[in-house]
Amino acid sequence: MGNDVRIEQLWIPDSLEGPDAADFIAAVEVERKVRMHTWGSDDLAYAPQEKLLEMADPYERQVILVARVDGEIVGTADIALPLVDNLDLAEFTLDILPEFQGQGVGRQLLEAAEHFARDEGRHTILIDTNHPGSSLPDTDAEQLVPGTGLGFVPLGSREVEFAQHTGYTLQHIEQFSSCALPLDSKLVAELQAEAEDANAGRYRLHHWTDRCPDQWLEEVAAMENRAGEDGVPGVDDSSMVFDGSILREAEQVTVAQGRRTVVTAVEHINSGTLVGLTTISVLALRPDVVFQDDTVVLQDHRGNKLGLLIKLANMERLSEQFSDARVLYTWNAPENRYLLTVNQQLGFTTAGVTGIWQKELPDFSDSVS
Incomplete structure (x- = not known):
């Protein structure tokens, strides 16, 4: 003392x-x-x-x-x-x-x-x-x-x-969970086949890094608002409402901080709308350690293994673009069984809790x- x-x-x-x-x-x-x-x-x-x-x-x-x-x-x-x-x-x-x-x-x-x-x-x-x-x-x-x-x-x-x-x-x-990168190619092939079988050609993937294409800007902003609805109980997230211009600002801030953002979205082909999105962040000075950000799949389209499809595709893209990445970390609410199940399939293991x-x-x- x-x-x-x-x-x-x-x-x-x-x-x-x-x-x-x-x-x-x-x-x-x-x-x-x-x-x-x-x-x-x-x-x-x-x-x-x-x-x-x-x-x-x-x-x-x-x-x-x-x-x-x-x-x-x-x-x-x-x-x-x-x-x-x-x-x-x-x-x-x-x-x-x-x-x-x-x-x-x-x-x-x-x-x-x-x-x-x-x-x-x-x-x-x-x-x-x-x-x-x-x-x-x-x-x-x-x-x-x-x-x-x-x-x-x-x-x-x-x-x-x-x-x-x-x-x-x-x-x-x-x-709090972690997953070693890159994913095993045999596992990737099996999971891809499983996800594609479940969505039966009704969906199409789109990829971008750092900047959302103009055509999807408002739809992505709307999905980010959905992600915010799953926030911390007792804290009101409702006042932070994204629109296209706020999303563009946020992208600029991220790039100014030296971060890179790898995104995969999924389009429902019949309606031409985006129904899911997942994002991974890469820090400027630690390219070996990367972080899973939001993953959103709209309620009406769950049960088609879209979460698995987009996360798998995004992790594969990440490994192509940032070959130094050796571990991906993510935080999930324990009640989010949907994403926890997907993560388990991808090889995430529990590192602890916050x-x-x-x-x-x-x-x-x-x-x-």
């Missing part, structure tokens, strides 16, 4: 060259070490340049608080404040070096982040806890289930105890100063 902890807002440099970038680089390294400790690899960690690009997101104001002990940065609180929708919301990511956990550093950082959020007029706070597959217990007595939906986090976890002690309620679970926790901060007027 007895460490003197100082909390301050991190200065965000314009570039990584120069002496004023040292603290930023040190903070990003803390986050990398925490990911290594949790997952056994730094696949989910940002490189400093990637993080710097991320900070310039026009849809989200991003602030980092750091905790110093003896001048060294030992913990960070990333604060994301949505600027377009959910204007009452703040999302925190808390990272404390393993050797400084259990010493009050996390609690002080979290309190400072909550103060910051409340000063910004944000009252709904989301934090997450991360649990690798090896830490997940088998017995119900050791599992904490969320208020809504399926899944659980391990009750005995330090992170879970911390979230509970600081007044957060478990809202929702995301199942718990999403929520807390409502009282107004200053409600609290006694």
